[in-house]
Amino acid sequence: MSHSGDQNNPYAQPQPNPYGPVPAQQNPALPQQNPYAQQPIPQGQAGGYGYPAPGVPAPPPGPPAGAPLSAPGGASRGISGWLWALGGVVAASAIWGSVLFATGGFSSEPSPDLAGYAYTGDLCADTSMTPFENAHFKAKANTGTTSKDANPQHSGAQLTSLDTMTCNVSFEQEGASSSAYSSTWLYNTATLHRKTDPAPEFADGYRSYEKQDTSVGYRVEAVPGLGDEAYLVTRKDEGSTSSGSYVILGVRDGWMTYQSTWSSYASSSGSGKQPTATEVATMLKTSATETLKRLQNSRSQ
Numbered sequence: 001m002s003h004s005g006d007q008n009n010p011y012a013q014p015q016p017n018p019y020g021p022v023p024a025q026q027n028p029a030l031p032q033q034n035p036y037a038q039q040p041i042p043q044g045q046a047g048g049y050g051y052p053a054p055g056v057p058a059p060p061p062g063p064p065a066g067a068p069l070s071a072p073g074g075a076s077r078g079i080s081g082w083l084w085a086l087g088g089v090v091a092a093s094a095i096w097g098s099v100l101f102a103t104g105g106f107s108s109e110p111s112p113d114l115a116g117y118a119y120t121g122d123l124c125a126d127t128s129m130t131p132f133e134n135a136h137f138k139a140k141a142n143t144g145t146t147s148k149d150a151n152p153q154h155s156g157a158q159l160t161s162l163d164t165m166t167c168n169v170s171f172e173q174e175g176a177s178s179s180a181y182s183s184t185w186l187y188n189t190a191t192l193h194r195k196t197d198p199a200p201e202f203a204d205g206y207r208s209y210e211k212q213d214t215s216v217g218y219r220v221e222a223v224p225g226l227g228d229e230a231y232l233v234t235r236k237d238e239g240s241t242s243s244g245s246y247v248i249l250g251v252r253d254g255w256m257t258y259q260s261t262w263s264s265y266a267s268s269s270g271s272g273k274q275p276t277a278t279e280v281a282t283m284l285k286t287s288a289t290e291t292l293k294r295l296q297n298s299r300s301q
Helices: 075-103 130-134 199-211 277-300
Strands: 137-139 153-158 162-173 182-193 218-222 229-235 243-253 256-266
Touching: 130 137, 130 277, 199 218, 199 229, 199 243, 229 277, 243 277, 256 277
Parallel strands: none
Antiparallel strands: 137 162, 153 162, 162 182, 182 256, 218 229, 229 243, 243 256
16 A cells, blocks of 8 residues: 555655755755855865965866856866857957057058158248249249239148148249230149059049140150159140240159149240240259259258
8 A cells, every 4th residue: 555655756866966966955844044144164264255274275266157067077167268268369359459440450541652741831932943043034023912912822731631732933034025925834733642542543644635635736755763753744836826835744752743834925026035845844854853852851840
């Protein structure tokens, strides 16, 4: 005859636990242990509060709260330690990555190669006038009292993507008749490109003079010895009834571009002899060589 008390109790014989023994079941009829009562300090930890007594080595740190129990042989502990080490590497990589972003280490923008050139607010002060003066040209005297009447005239601007500098000079030829009309100008520009490399388009910008559909023809030739590359553009004036010339010199040195343009016109009744396009080209190249040196040296001033 079976009794209810004779039924097999699955809790009466605890099954082996591969992760270690589990605490015995508390009898609800017995007084419960006070969770707030001070627990006795295990032998070998007389220091209390989890700190070992002097001379007793500290136990290895256990896994954080919520981590899985160690399997036999310590496999889980080895995996846990590896994961924590990996987490440290990832955290360090994230910190280093944030530093690179903050300092522009991941920026795709190329660094501008300004070849030592610096911005100046007065390009006319750095423009070499000696070659033109040697050819008997001098800047016209100012005809007014305002800045727009000044001669030479300069301007400049510093922007995020580029710095621009200009110098315009109106010349008059020494000994020329005042009754004859003449106009001679020199236009100089210098640009420091800070965001875009001008090299890929520089040559085509001057070669295009030969390709354009116009009644006025131009001749373009490379100029060695000036910057990284330079081009000379000369207007063809065959059969013209006036005396004059139009010549452009373009120079690129790194991400700096420079252009010097000579434009002259004189009526046929004028007594002064105008320089030829070849002579003008020589003056422009000589002036550009000295002017670019000054622009490079202005950084240290």
